[in-house]
Amino acid sequence: MEVMSSDTNKEHESLTCGAMCFIPKPIKVTDLPKIYQLALNYKRNGKSVVWTENNHKDTYVSVPQQIQLLSEQANGLNTKKKTCSSRSMTSTNGSCVRADSSRKRKSNGSSGDDVESVSQPTKKKSKLTWTDELQDLFLQAIKHLTLEKAVPKKILEHMNVPYLTRENVASHLQKYRQFLRKVAEQGLLSLLSIQEKDSILSHGPIREPHYNYCTPSSTSWYETSLNNRLFYCKPGQGLLGQSRLLSNTREPVRFNQIPHKYMNHSSTNGPRSIGSNFTLPIKTNLNFSYQASQNVGSTFFEPSLMANKTGQSSQVLGFGQHGNNFNNNMMSSYGSLTPNQPGHSHFSYGVQSFLNNENSAYKTRSHAHATSQPTFEVPPLENLNLYDDLGNTNELPCDTSNFQFDHNKQQGEVASTTNFDLLTKFSNELNKNFPLEEDGDWNCVNINQGHSNVEASNTFAPPETTSSIPNMNPNHDQAQDDPDFIDWSLFDQQDLVNEYDDFMDFNLF
DNA sequence: TCACTAATAT
DNA sequence: AATATTAGTG
Numbered sequence: 001m002e003v004m005s006s007d008t009n010k011e012h013e014s015l016t017c018g019a020m021c022f023i024p025k026p027i028k029v030t031d032l033p034k035i036y037q038l039a040l041n042y043k044r045n046g047k048s049v050v051w052t053e054n055n056h057k058d059t060y061v062s063v064p065q066q067i068q069l070l071s072e073q074a075n076g077l078n079t080k081k082k083t084c085s086s087r088s089m090t091s092t093n094g095s096c097v098r099a100d101s102s103r104k105r106k107s108n109g110s111s112g113d114d115v116e117s118v119s120q121p122t123k124k125k126s127k128l129t130w131t132d133e134l135q136d137l138f139l140q141a142i143k144h145l146t147l148e149k150a151v152p153k154k155i156l157e158h159m160n161v162p163y164l165t166r167e168n169v170a171s172h173l174q175k176y177r178q179f180l181r182k183v184a185e186q187g188l189l190s191l192l193s194i195q196e197k198d199s200i201l202s203h204g205p206i207r208e209p210h211y212n213y214c215t216p217s218s219t220s221w222y223e224t225s226l227n228n229r230l231f232y233c234k235p236g237q238g239l240l241g242q243s244r245l246l247s248n249t250r251e252p253v254r255f256n257q258i259p260h261k262y263m264n265h266s267s268t269n270g271p272r273s274i275g276s277n278f279t280l281p282i283k284t285n286l287n288f289s290y291q292a293s294q295n296v297g298s299t300f301f302e303p304s305l306m307a308n309k310t311g312q313s314s315q316v317l318g319f320g321q322h323g324n325n326f327n328n329n330m331m332s333s334y335g336s337l338t339p340n341q342p343g344h345s346h347f348s349y350g351v352q353s354f355l356n357n358e359n360s361a362y363k364t365r366s367h368a369h370a371t372s373q374p375t376f377e378v379p380p381l382e383n384l385n386l387y388d389d390l391g392n393t394n395e396l397p398c399d400t401s402n403f404q405f406d407h408n409k410q411q412g413e414v415a416s417t418t419n420f421d422l423l424t425k426f427s428n429e430l431n432k433n434f435p436l437e438e439d440g441d442w443n444c445v446n447i448n449q450g451h452s453n454v455e456a457s458n459t460f461a462p463p464e465t466t467s468s469i470p471n472m473n474p475n476h477d478q479a480q481d482d483p484d485f486i487d488w489s490l491f492d493q494q495d496l497v498n499e500y501d502d503f504m505d506f507n508l509f
Numbered sequence: 510t511c512a513c514t515a516a517t518a519t
Numbered sequence: 520a521a522t523a524t525t526a527g528t529g
Contacts, residue, residue: 127522151513171522174514
């Protein structure tokens with residue numbers, strides 16, 4: 001039995017009272033190994049083994065983790081016992097459940113990297129590669145969060161990719177914003193008359209538009225995964241801020257200066273890629289027709305895109321939120337366009353509409369009915385590419401078609417191309433089964449019952465103390481209030497448990 | 510202290 | 520060019 005709860009204070013109580021494991025809700029991808037491990041242990045030993053820090057520590061340490069651990073040692077973090085870093089410990093430390101409560105903090109390179117070579121000489125901190133998959137997740141996160149709320153930490157959480165760090169995201173976000181800015185400027189220029197361009201350019205680089213406007217354009221970043229478009233105008237040195245536009249164009253607008261990688265992102269994605277099946281107008285198919293408002297000072301252009309290809313007019317849905325408080329004014333925006341489409345006047349609409357679509361299938365389910373079948377489909381197991389040095393394992397306990405390891409990476413370099421999308425789905429599915437209902441809610445979960453390969457548990461150790469969690473009480477009538485159980489059909493692809501060893505050998509987490 | 514961003518380094 | 524790291528800010 002394990003306990004899932006949104007209240008991390010329940011951890012001690014749960015474990016004290018006999019829970020095999022405590023998992024905070026919402027369940028993260030990084031929690032999956034614990035669940036797997038428990039199920040596997042049960043299958044092998046006939047009973048579960050309480051997940052403690054000790055009995056799993058150092059047993060399964062992924063390359064990324066090793067790297068990170070070493071790095072932390074090098075940084076002197078070993079002097080102060082870290083509680084748990086969601087990024088660095090994850091599955092190695094099963095008892096570490098407060099995934100978000102502490103995070104690795106960079107402690108300036110004072111101690112250097114010499115110590116790093118103590119136990120694992122060759123491993124070096126890897127350089128993250130933002131693969132299409134990661135990019136998709138990144139963009140999804142931004143879409144989900146809305147641009148103005150998309151800050152590294154939230155993006156990171158939403159992406160739910162264990163090895164990612166906030167710094168990774170921050171850096172990428174910076175690049176992303178720069179890209180948007182660039183695109184906006186480009187689009188901006190395309191809107192201006194030659195005279196206007198001359199006027200602006202004669203003052204050096206574009207710093208601030210004379211008016212507060214944005215130009216319709218599309219970013220390859222967005223077009224790959226977002227069916228909305230964000231447009232971003234560089235604020236003039238903090239004076240006017242910038243605005244974003246949202247359009248619903250149907251094909252990519254391509255700009256020469258967009259890196260090829262991004263330009264072609266859509267096309268490089270297979271059918272599996274998320275939200276990539278959009279067509280957007282390419283630049284040559286676009287007409288920009290716009291009416292500039294005439295009252296300078298508080299005016300906007302009101303651009304609309306004509307996508308010749310489809311013959312449909314793609315209109316700017318709106319841009320800008322008044323008074324949003326992006327704290328460096330990068331994202332702050334002013335005025336908004338009046339869109340031609342009623343009711344779609346705000347940027348947030350587009351995002352929200354996406355979210356509506358995106359989440360329409362999401363239905364929370366009472367934990368009392370956690371046995372019903374999930375609705376999402378798990379693609380069949382496919383080949384998996386690995387580093388050569390990561391072992392011979394070539395399968396994972398769930399679909400691995402999205403997992404990619406870069407053969408070109410050096411040894412020790414993090415397999416940053418891993419696509420956690422599917423595992424994310426797993427964890428998300430769990431979260432549907434065990435939704436976060438209220439603060440402090442909990443689920444007692446029998447990890448064995450629902451598993452086709454594991455017999456029903458009868459080895460749940462009677463708790464020694466009473467608990468506020470009914471199921472954890474010695475005299476609790478289990479029959480009357482059975483614990484939930486994980487629907488292992490979610491995980492039982494390719495006989496998950498049998499492959500778990502391999503899974504852990506890899507230890508992606 | 511933490512998180513964010515811009516600037517800078519690699 | 521793409522990421523990582525640092526420094527300044529709130």
